[in-house]
Amino acid sequence: MSFSAHWLELREPLDHAARDPALRAAAAALLRMPRVATVVDLGCGTGSSFRALAPHVDAAQAWRLVDHDPALIAIARRRIGAAAAVEAHPLDLRTLDALPLAGADLATASALFDLVGRDWLRGFVAALTQARVPLYAALSYDGHMHWSLSVADDAAVVAAFNRHQRGDKGLGPALGPDAAGALAEALAAAGYRVLRAPSPWRIDAAHAAMQRELLHGIATAARETGDIAEARVAGWLHARLERVGSGTCTVGHEDVLALPDRA
């Protein structure tokens, strides 16, 4: 599945504000070392995880950027500049054998695990366990969306959107809202010590452009399911767009940090 750099730019400030600070600090503490700390960023996009984590890390860093979109990796590389050593890995996550986990101090991802399927997750956790690498997976969507000002069909549109989230995004039928739970369960079963924390977006009038883009995206996904009549989706979108700028919207996410203490 492809993502536009524009959308990733719109969501980044909300993502960074939403990350659980304690889990982020614990992930950064794993990288406190006298030598260069090596981080693998899975589905790196334009490098949001680098910008979220690197300022909290007190060590020289090398980032292995993994994404199937070379244009996004190129943006990430340019934006990281000389702040860290960068290796580009333009590859599809389906090729689990090719993931550059060996010797890494941390694997990280943000807004990725809700896109993956259960079988892929099983294979990934096996590869991670074999490499004995910790994982910091931020911002998996949890299926909850709430507006302080409600309009007709909020629940029906969110239900359709959540069903769309479970569609195949290239890595098998997606876990969608079940992602953080399934990830935590698989990692615990593999012997990891797992920490979880909510990381909801709190979207207000300051993020009007992002809200508009999000609303169009939700409507498109809801339409694609065919679960709800076009006229109802159109009415919902119209009512929601009229309210951008008033009230707040909360979108649930969860962060997971897994430490291979027992793995």
Ligand SMILES: C[S@@+](CC[C@H](N)C(=O)[O-])C[C@H]1O[C@@H](n2cnc3c(N)ncnc32)[C@H](O)[C@@H]1O
């Ligand atoms: C929602 S975006 C998140 C990007 C970035 N981590 C962030 O937080 O801004 C998901 C990223 O995963 C990448 N991706 C999705 N499916 C992939 C696959 N099968 N193989 C490699 N990368 C993939 C996309 O190109 C995109 O950059």
